[in-house]
Amino acid sequence: MAEGTILKALSGFYYVDTGTAVVTCRARGKFRHQKQTPLVGDRVVFTDLGDGTGALDEILPRRNQFSRPAVANIEMLVVIASGAIPVTDPFLIDRVVSIAESRNCEPVICINKCDLDAAETLYQTYLAAGFTTLRVSAETGEGIDRLREVIAGKSCAFTGNSGVGKSSILNALEPDFGLETGAVSEKLGRGRHTTRHVELFRLSNGAVVADTPGFSSFDTELHELWRPEDLPGTFREFRPYLDQCRFQGCAHVKEKGCAVRQAVKEGKIAPSRHASYVRLYEQAKEVPEWKRK
Numbered sequence: 001m002a003e004g005t006i007l008k009a010l011s012g013f014y015y016v017d018t019g020t021a022v023v024t025c026r027a028r029g030k031f032r033h034q035k036q037t038p039l040v041g042d043r044v045v046f047t048d049l050g051d052g053t054g055a056l057d058e059i060l061p062r063r064n065q066f067s068r069p070a071v072a073n074i075e076m077l078v079v080i081a082s083g084a085i086p087v088t089d090p091f092l093i094d095r096v097v098s099i100a101e102s103r104n105c106e107p108v109i110c111i112n113k114c115d116l117d118a119a120e121t122l123y124q125t126y127l128a129a130g131f132t133t134l135r136v137s138a139e140t141g142e143g144i145d146r147l148r149e150v151i152a153g154k155s156c157a158f159t160g161n162s163g164v165g166k167s168s169i170l171n172a173l174e175p176d177f178g179l180e181t182g183a184v185s186e187k188l189g190r191g192r193h194t195t196r197h198v199e200l201f202r203l204s205n206g207a208v209v210a211d212t213p214g215f216s217s218f219d220t221e222l223h224e225l226w227r228p229e230d231l232p233g234t235f236r237e238f239r240p241y242l243d244q245c246r247f248q249g250c251a252h253v254k255e256k257g258c259a260v261r262q263a264v265k266e267g268k269i270a271p272s273r274h275a276s277y278v279r280l281y282e283q284a285k286e287v288p289e290w291k292r293k
């Protein structure tokens with residue numbers, strides 16, 4: 001028996017990285033019977049048949065799993081944003097950050113295109129909220145070394161709105177990626193990435209990166225998301241205030257005596273973060289219980 005990580009899943013084959021080799025595995029029938037699907041990112045136990053092929057025996061417990069893209073064990077979600085062409089709507093950042101926080105995945109905010117705009121407000125907002133917040137430029141290379149340090153040794157995925165520079169940053173991190181960017185992407189439209197499979201790439205610094213460009217957000221269906229009462233805890237800078245509201249069960253939306261709202265008034269929580277919270281809360285409230293997983 002050997003252990004490894006699934007880097008790629010394609011047509012019933014699983015490409016398992018042991019650290020020294022990649023073994024092409026088939027899943028045993030029991031996975032189908034148990035309705036269990038191995039995912040890219042899974043740590044697995046397999047039988048090595050010695051000719052470069054093997055059979056998957058077991059999926060080790062997952063740290064987390066995501067459905068779109070279908071990937072497991074992501075330790076760090078790098079949220080790419082930009083202050084210029086296109087300007088990133090903070091709501092998009094806050095939404096994926098909440099998803100990451102609720103799944104034990106560390107969000108890192110990475111503001112790209114700093115050669116065009118320093119995005120001071122975004123930068124200060126996420127720094128103050130307690131996130132590792134970086135400024136980079138895929139164009140000039142500024143900040144790319146720091147990003148490389150932050151993701152070193154981690155299994156991570158990159159997300160961000162279309163055109164923000166995900167492919168450019170991956171290329172800057174590792175020129176071997178050779179991902180198509182910009183003009184090519186526009187010409188071929190969304191189709192370019194939507195049919196592509198998820199794949200993990202090992203960078204020279206030991207980071208493992210899920211190649212998922214083209215996903216406008218690290219998406220999930222709304223009904224897979226949090227219950228309204230679980231949402232406040234996914235906003236990390238709200239946590240110190242959550243048990244200080246006047247009323248138990250405070251929704252932190254417009255209640256009197258709300259310590260979270262007071263912190264917003266006092267400048268301790270960014271208004272844009274609270275506005276995103278309210279928007280997500282209203283959405284979460286609309287989801288009937290039977291639709292939740």
Ligand SMILES: Nc1nc2c(ncn2[C@@H]2O[C@H](COP(=O)(O)OP(=O)(O)OP(=O)(O)O)[C@@H](O)[C@H]2O)c(=O)[nH]1
Pocket residue numbers: 112113114115116136137138139140160161162163164165166167168169180181182183185213214215216
């Ligand atoms: N000035 C400047 N332009 C950049 C930077 N990073 C990327 N760009 C440009 O922005 C455009 C979009 O970059 P991509 O890397 O394709 O963006 P993406 O996020 O992968 O886009 P999608 O594949 O649509 O999700 C391209 O024309 C890049 O050359 C940067 O740091 N500075």
Ligand SMILES: [Zn+2]
Pocket residue numbers: 245250251252253255257258259260261
């Ligand atoms: Zn409150």
